[in-house]
Amino acid sequence: MSQAKKLRVLMVDDEPDFLELARRWITPEYELLALTGGEDLMKKLKSFRPDAIILDVHMNGQDGFHLCTLIRADRAYDDVPVLFLTGTKEDANYLKNFKAGGTAYLMKPVSKKQLLAMIRELLPEPAEYQSTGGGD
Secondary structure (H helix, E strand, O other): OOOOOOOEEEEEOOOHHHHHHHHHHHOOOOEEEEEOOOOOHHHHHHHHOOOEEEEEOOOOOOOHHHHHHHHHHOHHHOOOOEEEEEOOOOHHHHHHHHHHOOOEEEEOOOOHHHHHHHHHHHOOOHHHHHOOOOOO
16 A cells, blocks of 8 residues: 655744744644745745745745745746744734735744644645545
């Protein structure tokens, strides 16, 4: 019996401790590529081909909104959901999320349950992903 291919999640966050925690949470269900910054993001997207992207809003250098704008400028990623994570409760950031092309928005601190629930909501069910299109 062959093992089903895991859906892929690309995450960019400049906090290595949070990335490590997220890696422990996410990797049992998904393949994860974790980056500490947006350098070469577009090249990484092309080679990794994620099914979902998680971006920290506030990072040194390019912030999550800027990175999302770069991603959305490439039509190849139109259907890839982008989840923003942020530690601020500013309404302006919530609006910027959608203007930049984000799909969803979560506040830090985030729990394992919250993060995985949001990823599951954004991605197709594993059965749908494995489907060959036959059936009902």
